Amino acid sequence: MPQTAETETFRPFRDALDEGRAAAILRDAVAGADDGELFLERRRSEHLAFDDGRLKTASFDASEGFGLRAVRGEAAGYAHSTEISERALTRAAETARLAVGAGGGRLAPPPPATNRHLYSDADPMADAAFPAKVETLREMDAFLRDLDPRVVQVSASLAASLQEVHILRPEGGHVRDTRPMARLNLSVIVEENGRRESGSAGGGGRFGLAGLIAPDHWQGIAREALRIALVNLRAEPAPAGVMDVVLGAGWPGILLHEAIGHGLEGDFNRKKTSAFAGLMGSRIAAKGVTVLDDGTLPDRRGSLSVDDEGTPSRRNVLIEDGVLVGYMQDRQNARLMGVEPTGNGRRESFAHTPMPRMTNTYMLGGEATRDEVLAELKDGIYAVGFGGGQVDITNGKFVFSCTEAYRVQNGKVGAPVRGATLIGDGATALQQIRAIGSDMALDPGIGNCGKAGQWVPVGVGQPTLLIGGLTVGGAAA
Numbered sequence: 370m371p372q373t374a375e376t377e378t379f380r381p382f383r384d385a386l387d388e389g390r391a392a393a394i395l396r397d398a399v400a401g402a403d404d405g406e407l408f409l410e411r412r413r414s415e416h417l418a419f420d421d422g423r424l425k426t427a428s429f430d431a432s433e434g435f436g437l438r439a440v441r442g443e444a445a446g447y448a449h450s451t452e453i454s455e456r457a458l459t460r461a462a463e464t465a466r467l468a469v470g471a472g473g474g475r476l477a478p479p480p481p482a483t484n485r486h487l488y489s490d491a492d493p494m495a496d497a498a499f500p501a502k503v504e505t506l507r508e509m510d511a512f513l514r515d516l517d518p519r520v521v522q523v524s525a526s527l528a529a530s531l532q533e534v535h536i537l538r539p540e541g542g543h544v545r546d547t548r549p550m551a552r553l554n555l556s557v558i559v560e561e562n563g564r565r566e567s568g569s570a571g572g573g574g575r576f577g578l579a580g581l582i583a584p585d586h587w588q589g590i591a592r593e594a595l596r597i598a599l600v601n602l603r604a605e606p607a608p609a610g611v612m613d614v615v616l617g618a619g620w621p622g623i624l625l626h627e628a629i630g631h632g633l634e635g636d637f638n639r640k641k642t643s644a645f646a647g648l649m650g651s652r653i654a655a656k657g658v659t660v661l662d663d664g665t666l667p668d669r670r671g672s673l674s675v676d677d678e679g680t681p682s683r684r685n686v687l688i689e690d691g692v693l694v695g696y697m698q699d700r701q702n703a704r705l706m707g708v709e710p711t712g713n714g715r716r717e718s719f720a721h722t723p724m725p726r727m728t729n730t731y732m733l734g735g736e737a738t739r740d741e742v743l744a745e746l747k748d749g750i751y752a753v754g755f756g757g758g759q760v761d762i763t764n765g766k767f768v769f770s771c772t773e774a775y776r777v778q779n780g781k782v783g784a785p786v787r788g789a790t791l792i793g794d795g796a797t798a799l800q801q802i803r804a805i806g807s808d809m810a811l812d813p814g815i816g817n818c819g820k821a822g823q824w825v826p827v828g829v830g831q832p833t834l835l836i837g838g839l840t841v842g843g844a845a846a
Contacts, residue, residue: 376413376492378533378547379409379411379433379533379535381409381411381433381435381453381535382535382543385453385454386453386454386455386458387455388537388543390455391407391455391458391537392537392539392541394455394458394459394462395407395437395462395537395538395539396539397462397466398437398439398461398462398463398465398466398469399439399440399469399476399539400469400472401441401469401471401472401473401474402439402440402441402468402469402472402474402476403440403441403442403474403475403476403477403701403704404438404439404440404476404477404700404701404704405437405438405439405440405465405539406437406438406536406537406538406539406678406679407435407436407437407458407536407537408435408436408437408438408534408535408536408677408716408719409433409434409435409453409534409535409536409537409719410432410433410434410435410532410533410534410535410718410719411431411432411433411532411533412430412431412432412433412530412531412532412533412718413429413430413431413492413494413530413531414429414430414431414494414528414529414530414531415427415428415429415430415494415528415529415530416428416526416527416528417502417503417506417526417527417528418506418524418525418526419503419506419507419509419510419523419524419525419526420522420523420524420525421522421523421524422510422523424503424506426526427499427503432451432718433451433453433719434449434450434451434452434453434718434719434720435449435450435453435457435458435461435719436448436449436461436716436719436720436721436722437449437458437461437462437465438465438722438723439465439466439468439469440468440700440701441468441469441470441472441473441474442474442705443701443705444468445468445701445722446464446465446466446467446468446469447465447722448460448461448462448464448465449461449719449720476539476540477700477704479538479540479542479679480538480542480544480675480678480679480680480681480700480710481680481681482542483674483675483681485665485674485681486674487575487665487666487667487668487672487673487674487682488548488549488575488576488667488668488672488674489549489575489576489577490547490549491549491577492531492549492577493529493530493531493549493550493551493576493577493578494529494530494531494578495577496529496577496578496579496582497578497579497582501582502527502578502582505527505582505587506525506526506527508584509523509525509555509587509591510523510525512588512591513555513557513591513594513595516591516592516595517559517595517599519559519560519561519599519602520557520558520559520595521558521559521560521565522557522558523555523556523557523558524554524555524556524557525553525554525555525556526553526554527551527552527553527578527581527582528550528551528552528554528573529549529550529551529552529577529578530549530550530551531547531548531549531550532547532548532550533545533546533547533548534546534547534548534677536675536677536678536679538679542679544675544679546673546674546675548575548673548674549575549576549577550573550574550575550670550826551573551574551576551577551578551581552571552572552573552581552814552815553571553572553573553581553582553587553590554569554570554571554815555569555570555571555587555590555591555594556568556569556570556594557569557591557594557595557598558598559595559598559599559602561602564602566598566599566601566602566604566787567598567601568593568594568595568596568597568598568599568600568601568772568773569594569597569772570590570591570593570594570597570813571590571813571814571815572586572590572813572814572815573670573813573814573815574668574669574670574814575668575669575670575672576668597754597772597773600773600785601772601773601785601787603784603785604784604785604786604787605776605784605785605786605787606786606787606788606843607750607771607774607776607786607787607788607789607841607842607843608750608776608786608841608843609841609842609843610840610841610843611838611839611840611841612748612749612750612838612839612841613746613747613748613749613803613835613836613837613838613839614746614749614750614751614752614791614835614836614839614841615742615743615746615749615750615751615752615777615833615834615835615836616752616831616833616834616836617751617752617753617754617833618739618806618808618809618810618830618831618832618833619810619811619812619813619830619831620754620755620812620813620815620829621752621753621754621755621831621834622730622731622732622811622812622829622830622831623755623758623769623812623816623829624755624758624767624769624791625660625730625731625732625829625831626727626730626816626818626827626829627758627760627767627769628760628765628767628793628794628795628798629660629765629795629798629799630662630727630730631643631727631760631762631820632644632645632762632765632795632796633645633660633662633687633688633693633695633696633697634696634697634713634724634725634726634727634820635696635697635698635699635702635703635706635713635725636699636702636724636725637762638696638706639702639705639706642762642763643762643763644762644763644764644765644794644795644796645693645765645796648693649693649694649696650692650693650694651692651693652691652692652693653688653691653692653693653796653799653800654688654691654692654799654800654802655691655799655800655801655802655803656690656691657690657691657735657802657805658688658690658691658732658799658802658805659686659688659689659690659732659733660686660687660688660730660731660732660733661684661685661686661687661730661731661732661733662685662687662697662711662713662727662728662729662730663682663683663684663685663728663729663730663731664676664682664683664684664712664713664728664729665682665683665684666729666811666828669729669811669814669828670729670814670815670816670826670827670828671727671728671729671730671816671826671827671828672728672729672828673712673715673728675712676699676712676713676714676715676723677714677715677716677723678699678700678710678714678723680700680710680711680712680714681712682712682713682728683711683712685697685711685712685713687730688799691799695711696708696711696725697711697713697725697726697727698710698711698713698714698725699713699714699715699723699724699725699726700714700723702725712728713725713726713727713728714726715728715825716823716825717823717824717825721823724820724821724823726818726820726823726825726827727818727827728827728828729811729827729828729829729830730827730828730829730830731809731811731828731829731830731831732805732809732830732831732832732834733809733832734805734806734807734808734809734832735804735805735806735807735832736805736807737804737805737806737807737833738806738807738808739806739808739833741804741806742804742805742806742833742834742835743777743780743782743833744780745780745803745804745835746777746780746835747778747779747780748777748778748779749777749841750771750774750775750776750777750786750789750841751774751775751776751777751782752771752773752774752789752791753771753773753774753775754771754772754773754774755769755770755771755772756769756770756771756772757769757770758770760795764794765794765795765796765797766792766793766794766795767791767792767793767794767795768790768791768792768842769790769791770789770790771786771789771790771791773785774786774787774789786843788842788843789841789842789843790841790842791839791840791841791842792839792840792841792842793836793838793839793840797838798836798839801836801837801838801839802834802835802836803835803836803837804834804835805832805833805834805835806832806833806834807832808832808833809830809831809832810830810831810832811828811829811830812828812829812830814828816828816829
């Protein structure tokens, strides 16, 4: 269906269900259970991609449905449907009820109420008409090609979505949240003397497209993508071996997110499959290291007014001055571990069950300037940008590829290097942090996180860090 500014608000209890009957069906489904909820969702999204001088993709998607969950002990019964009706809800309740068995549970207290709104309810897709969006992408392509004759390919994309959720609790609580999202990505390939290199940049958050497609904004992103590509064009093969590494501020926090953050999610620790299981109250990082997961930052990509169980998001301290003080929890894992939920119960959509997930995960800054941190690096690399990576949650071992990095000797930043990969494990890396910059920054709003087949938007951040003893995999000459 075409997207218009007049698209009506999602109101399932007016248009498809009687709220009283839905609550009664839910109560029957969770009788004798420990927890449960009815999660209803409508999501609309659009994506436009301009590639190699032409519009390559223009799509609009709309979906809606519900998921009903009943939780008893470690078991969870879950059923979902794209049909929002009393008949479908009754069938789902019968299925979810199977996890409750003979019952015997005691319903957990409901989430606390909140009227907090961390982002606008406005539809981000309504900020510009379709032709204007296409023309903006065309201007991005032309702008980059005019900036430098070495540009041989440009890819530009705009994405926006609006997720509307209703969460009905068996005791009668009803929570609503409307979640906008917008994102701009730009990538460029340059060529010189037969060598091709690429660079990319982007940004986004829980707001409309208007700011992203303003020329003064997207031109800055375009210049940054081109700058990275040109840096890589003159990059030398990266060295290899065990060496000290300085990580830049902002987006390099993705290494923190993957190598450490997942290991601090409650389910992995309850099941003792995390490298940090059983270490609550222990020193797991160097002094001065404080790591937070904060879903309350306005307009950030990973922020939530309430999580997908209806719990208000929180500012959760995970590591304080090097000591492990908290895990991220959804309602089920919190109850089983005897602690409070932390507002980290997240799901990809109504077709998925919630689980403990990160929101915006970042390390607080220290007292040193960036230059002072770099001055302590005698022989190593300075990693400013990261691409893909892999992590083993059970032992925290990681491998990350650098998209922008430089050789550093005696505190002086030298030539850029290509093909660098960072190899280590999160537990050791935390202990080997030797200097913390005062320049903590959040990423520009481009993060996605995968877990158990579910993808959710997240934020990351950190200050400039000096980490000792990482293995650097180099590039072939």
